[in-house]
Amino acid sequence: NAGVTQTPKFQVLKTGQSMTLQCAQDMNHNSMYWYRQDPGMGLRLIYYSASEGTTDKGEVPNGYNVSRLNKREFSLRLESAAPSQTSVYFCASSGLAGGLDTQYFGPGTRLTVL
Amino acid sequence: QKEVEQDPGPLSVPEGAIVSLNCTYSNSAFQYFMWYRQYSRKGPELLMYTYSSGNKEDGRFTAQVDKSSKYISLFIRDSQPSDSATYLCAMSFTGGGNKLTFGTGTQLKVEL
Secondary structure: OOOEEEEOOEEEEOOOOOEEEEEEEOOOOOEEEEEEEEOOOEEEEEEEEOOOOOOEEOOOOOOEEEEEOOOOEEEEEEOOOOHHHOEEEEEEEEEEEOOEEEEEEOOOEEEEEO | OOOEEEOOOOEEEEOOOOEEEEEEEOOOOOOEEEEEEEOOOOOOEEEEEEEOOEEEEEOOEEEEEEOOOOEEEEEEOOOOHHHOEEEEEEEEOOOOOOOOEEOOOEEEEEEO
């Protein structure tokens, strides 16, 4: 089991460029999440998907779009990147483990917007 | 004011020390309380969770929740260099289909 995988691991963009961050999980989980992690701010939820075909905004959705392509894959798109979107992005999926809907995180994508 | 407050550290302790990590929160509706560990340049991984108030022990780790004070703690006994990581507290209203609210994380370094 690979768990949650993310591509790419690193990316540098110029202001105004677009890109898609890819995420896939092989744990047959229904729910998937996108977070960003910034110094002093902790993990903040961008978007989540409770099941295939549904998506909802989290705490910081502005400037992002998502697609739940199928049960395994959940992508995050930056249409016009801004320096404020420089961050580490984590994808997670969740499933029941020991009575708790536990979130499992991918290794992250480090994005720099110049 | 943030919903969950956590001292960012960094916290540096000698090997073998007892470590206390803490979070406070403002929303009394939180029911599930989690601690995640995040090694450098890795994703967070769940370490322990507690439902409602009380203590939970797992090896060298003990999680405590005091809902009356809106205060949670993680204690690490006999700390090891391999415990060096950032520890994030997280909370949710329910145990299923949950959205988590995270603290900012405390960076811990255990020195030889």
